[in-house]
Amino acid sequence: MKYTFTEKKDTRSGFGAGLFELGKKNPNVVALTADLSGSLKMNEFAKAFPDRFFQMGIAEANMMGVAAGLAIGGKIPFTGTFANFSTGRVYDQIRQSIAYSQTNVKICASHAGLTLGEDGATHQMLEDLGMMKMLPNMTVISPCDYNETKAATLAIAEHKGPVYLRFGRPSWPVFTQADEPFIIGKAKRMTEGNDVTIIATGHLVWKSIEAAEILEERGISAEVINIHTIKPLDEEAILASVKKTGCVVTAEEHLRNGGLGDSVAQFLAQTYPAPIYFIAVNDTFGESGKPLELLTKYGLDTPNIVAAAESVIRRK
Amino acid sequence: MNKQYPLTNICTQVRRDILRMVHAVQSGHPGGSLGCTDFMVSLYFEILQADPKKFTIEGKNEDLFFLSNGHISPLWYSVLARKGYFDISELATFRKLNSRLQGHPTTAEHLPGIRVASGSLGQGLSVACGAALSKKLNQDKNLIYVLMGDGEIQEGQVWEAALFAAHNKIDNLIATIDLNGQQVDGTTHQVLSLGDIEAKWKSFGWEVMHMHGNNVTDTVNTLKSARKRTEKGKPIVILMRTEMGYGVDFMTGTHKWHGVPPNDSQLEIALAQLPVTLGDY
Numbered sequence: 201m202k203y204t205f206t207e208k209k210d211t212r213s214g215f216g217a218g219l220f221e222l223g224k225k226n227p228n229v230v231a232l233t234a235d236l237s238g239s240l241k242m243n244e245f246a247k248a249f250p251d252r253f254f255q256m257g258i259a260e261a262n263m264m265g266v267a268a269g270l271a272i273g274g275k276i277p278f279t280g281t282f283a284n285f286s287t288g289r290v291y292d293q294i295r296q297s298i299a300y301s302q303t304n305v306k307i308c309a310s311h312a313g314l315t316l317g318e319d320g321a322t323h324q325m326l327e328d329l330g331m332m333k334m335l336p337n338m339t340v341i342s343p344c345d346y347n348e349t350k351a352a353t354l355a356i357a358e359h360k361g362p363v364y365l366r367f368g369r370p371s372w373p374v375f376t377q378a379d380e381p382f383i384i385g386k387a388k389r390m391t392e393g394n395d396v397t398i399i400a401t402g403h404l405v406w407k408s409i410e411a412a413e414i415l416e417e418r419g420i421s422a423e424v425i426n427i428h429t430i431k432p433l434d435e436e437a438i439l440a441s442v443k444k445t446g447c448v449v450t451a452e453e454h455l456r457n458g459g460l461g462d463s464v465a466q467f468l469a470q471t472y473p474a475p476i477y478f479i480a481v482n483d484t485f486g487e488s489g490k491p492l493e494l495l496t497k498y499g500l501d502t503p504n505i506v507a508a509a510e511s512v513i514r515r516k
Numbered sequence: 517m518n519k520q521y522p523l524t525n526i527c528t529q530v531r532r533d534i535l536r537m538v539h540a541v542q543s544g545h546p547g548g549s550l551g552c553t554d555f556m557v558s559l560y561f562e563i564l565q566a567d568p569k570k571f572t573i574e575g576k577n578e579d580l581f582f583l584s585n586g587h588i589s590p591l592w593y594s595v596l597a598r599k600g601y602f603d604i605s606e607l608a609t610f611r612k613l614n615s616r617l618q619g620h621p622t623t624a625e626h627l628p629g630i631r632v633a634s635g636s637l638g639q640g641l642s643v644a645c646g647a648a649l650s651k652k653l654n655q656d657k658n659l660i661y662v663l664m665g666d667g668e669i670q671e672g673q674v675w676e677a678a679l680f681a682a683h684n685k686i687d688n689l690i691a692t693i694d695l696n697g698q699q700v701d702g703t704t705h706q707v708l709s710l711g712d713i714e715a716k717w718k719s720f721g722w723e724v725m726h727m728h729g730n731n732v733t734d735t736v737n738t739l740k741s742a743r744k745r746t747e748k749g750k751p752i753v754i755l756m757r758t759e760m761g762y763g764v765d766f767m768t769g770t771h772k773w774h775g776v777p778p779n780d781s782q783l784e785i786a787l788a789q790l791p792v793t794l795g796d797y
Contacts, residue, residue, distance in 0.1 A: 230653070251653065254684075262642045262676035269646020272631050273654065274574045277646075293673070297639050301623050301632045 203375045203390070203409050209346035211367035211403075212310040216241025217346075218353025219278060219308075223249045226276065229357055232267055233280040234260045239369075240280035240310050260285045264293035264305070271303040276357055279305065283312035283325035283366060291331055298362045299335040306356050307332075308365045312342075313453030314481065314498055315370045315403055315491035324486035330458020332364040333431045339384060340430040342366045342452075342460075344405035346374045348428060351382035359384055366402065368453075370491040373406050387434035389441070393423035396509045397441040400451040401427045401460045404479065404500060408451050411505035422509055433463050439472055447475040447512045451505055453495075456480040475515035477508040523732045525793035526598060527557045531763045532790050533594035533797060537610040538777040544611060544619070547773035548665060549591035551696050551729065551758040555663070556595045558735040563743070565658060568600040571628040579658045580647055582632065584640020585665035585694065586620040587775070593617050596629040597797070604797040638671025640664060641691060645681050648689040659746060660689045667699030670708050675720070681751040682721030690742045691753045694729065696760040698771035713755060723750040729758035764789055 222229045223245045230252040231245050237255070246253040256263040260281055267277035279286065286309035287294070298305045309328060316324050332340045339361060343349040349367045356363045380388075390405065391412045400408040405426045412422040423441050427434065442448055448468065450461035461478040468474055481498050495501045530553050538544035559581065566578040583592050590610060597604040602616075609615035616625035620635030632643050644662035651658060668674065681689060693713070701707050710716075717724050723745055727738040735756075742752050760774065761767030764786040767778075778786055 254649070256680065257676075257683075259676035259680065261638075261673040262645075262680055265639050265642020265673065265677065266646035266649070266680065268632060269643040269648070270650050272573055272575075272580075272643070272647050273650020274576075275650050275653065292636050293639055293642075296633050296636045297643055303632065 205373035205375045207374050208371040209374050210369060210371050211343060211346055211349040212239070212369060213241050214346040214349030215308055215310065215353050215365070215367055216244060218350040220244040220248065222354060222357050223252065226357055228274060228276045229278065230254065230270055230275045231278045231280065232256050232263050234258055234263050234285060236281050239282070240308070242280050260290045261293050264290045265297050267305045268297035268301060268303040271305050277305050278308050280308045280310070282323060283309035283328045284323055287325065287328040287331050295335060299337045302337050302361060304360055304362070306363045306365060310367055311369045312366045313368055313403065314486045314494040314500070315368050315453060317370065317491045317494065318488050320488040321485035326455045326481050326486065327458060328366060329430055329454050329460065330462070333463065337362055338431065339363045341384065341428055342401045342430055343428045344402055344426055345372055345376050347376045347378045347380065348382065351380065352428065355382045355384055368403055372403055375406060375409070385429045385432045385434055387437035388426040388428065389437070390424040390426050391422065393421035393445065395421045395445055396423070396447050396449060396513050397445045398422050398424045398449045398451060398505065398509060399427055399438060399460065399464055400424060401430060402453050404451040404453055407500070407502050408505055410502040411509065414502065414506050415509055420509065420513065427460055430460055430463060433467060435467050438464060438467065442468060442472055442474050446516045449477045449479060449505060449508045449512055451479040451500070453500060454480055456482050475512045477512040479505055479508055521794060523557055523561060523736070526561060527553050527732065528790050529792070529794040530557055530591065530594045530598060532787060532792065533607055534590040535764070535778060535783055535786050536796065537590045537594070537607055539783045540608065541611040542777050544590050544777060545587040545775045546590070546777060547698065547760040547767065547771070548585065548694065548696065549588040550764060550767060551760045551762045552588055552591055552663065552694050553763065554732045555692065555729050555735050555756060556591055558732055558739060559661060560595050560599050562736045563739045564661070568628070571601060573623070573631050575631070576654070577656055577658055580631065580660050582634070582640045582644045582647070582660070582662040583621060584634055584662055585637065585668050586634030589619065589621050592621060598794065601629040602627065607797045637665070637668040638673040641674055641677040644689055644691065645677055645686055648686045651688055659743065662689070662691050664691065664693050666693055666695045666697065666704050666710060667707070669693060669710065678717065678720045678722065685749045686751045687747050687749050689751045690746065691751065692756050693753060694756055694758055696758045698760045698774060700771070700774055702771060717753045721750065723752045725752060725754045727754050727756045729756035730762045
């Protein structure tokens with residue numbers, strides 16, 4: 201299957217659109233932000249449903265606790281701030297009042313990864329997937345484009361339990377369809393192939409599709425799997441593909457430690473060991489720059505994925 | 517007053533429960549538990565509008581209580597059991613393997629009466645604010661109560677919540693702070709002085725009340741009075757003076773018993789000061 205796109209949109213706007221739609225269809229959905237309603241695209245919801253929108257100020261710890269309390273009262277709270285303030289800053293609050301307590305809170309995190317861009321390393325969260333997937337009871341979701349982020353936002357409202365939803369800031373190709381069903385925990389096979397499996401999440405799904413096209417021109421058939429749900433991991437889909445191809449590249453805008461690659465490697469090591477190559481940031485903080493420049497510098501761009509696939513195939 | 521027993525008798529029995537629970541496993545926090553006994557017994561047996569037999573997490577059309585200083589769990593467990601949330605025999609499982617009575621309270625074990633985990637300090641007021649907002653959204657007129665320790669308010673999150681509650685006029689919330697002046701490493705004054713607590717809460721926009729936490733007449737009256745002051749645009753905080761370890765002479769007036777259980781002979785001496793009233797578990 202060939203993927204094309206006619207427009208670029210930020211995934212955070214997919215979240216904003218999904219949240220607004222939820223507001224219309226589910227009176228129990230409430231939203232909270234820590235002084236970032238504009239950045240998180242929550243303004244449409246805030247304007248339409250002022251009674252269900254809570255401006256928390258720059259106080260993320262309190263936001264997580266208030267969200268837990270709202271959930272105890274039967275509401276479905278969506279918290280919105282940047283990925284670093286959604287996780288590391290409030291890890292203990294999430295751990296105790298949300299994950300351990302199994303409160304029905306949806307932690308929605310924007311500006312994740314290097315593609316946040318110019319704000320630099322303080323805001324470029326590269327550890328969040330690791331922190332969130334380590335928490336028992338937590339579902340971790342990282343959609344790939346505008347449409348998928350919107351669909352994921354709608355889907356997590358129907359899911360009972362704590363969820364971490366990760367998305368980003370930059371304008372990005374919209375290549376999935378608006379009407380595609382989003383099933384939590386169910387991977388999507390984007391391209392079929394026999395030589396190598398590329399398991400990607402978030403923005404790097406598009407980069408992996410681009411890589412697969414280049415590989416095809418070189419006579420290599422790559423199977424791209426979009427893992428939008430990091431946890432629970434769709435082990436069945438991964439195993440089926442790797443049994444066929446015999447080698448794996450993982451691709452994510454996250455640290456190698458604790459990310460999607462870790463989860464895939466851990467699973468395969470115990471079930472079907474295969475050569476694996478990790479496209480991820482290697483034990484370093486980011487820096488200021490344009491999103492695509494950063495992906496290139498830190499080895500997360502299309503040519504890196506192509507090279508990784510060629511390299512891992514040689515290790516079969 | 518309570519139909520079956522005077523509140524003081526329930527307090528005495530709850531104090532026995534606390535001592536026997538922490539002694540049995542040689543761990544837990546007797547000091548703050550004993551100090552807050554009169555308050556929590558008053559709250560559950562005289563004030564709280566809640567049916568122990570119909571417990572749900574949401575607690576629709578009921579008052580909700582959150583324990584933020586979760587380490588005084590032996591007190592909460594005893595009061596919940598004595599009120600009928602679960603059988604008193606279960607108190608014997610406190611802090612043991614496979615028990616619903618974890619060292620710090622949790623919903624993970626589905627113990628009736630508990631709605632959120634606590635133990636890592638400073639989180640309860642935020643959760644209580646959220647629950648209070650839910651009540652308002654649901655047009656539920658019942659109230660939210662939360663208890664915090666005084667050492668606990670050294671946590672910054674408490675002050676985030678304090679700002680938030682006043683700003684949003686969360687006036688269906690009654691917070692109580694246990695001012696026993698003690699924390700793990702010494703007195704609150706020695707460790708990190710809290711300064712003028714009343715002035716702080718007032719300046720944050722809260723209605724401030726005072727209470728003698730080891731006098732059941734005063735705790736009941738103050739809680740009733742607090743209830744009358746709800747729905748007036750301000751959250752309410754009750755500054756409650758207590759003595760850590762109250763009810764057992766050698767445990768009173770020191771921070772030594774914050775997290776230390778009595779040994780066999782200390783238990784015997786302590787229980788001798790607290791005669792059986794409702795029957796031991």
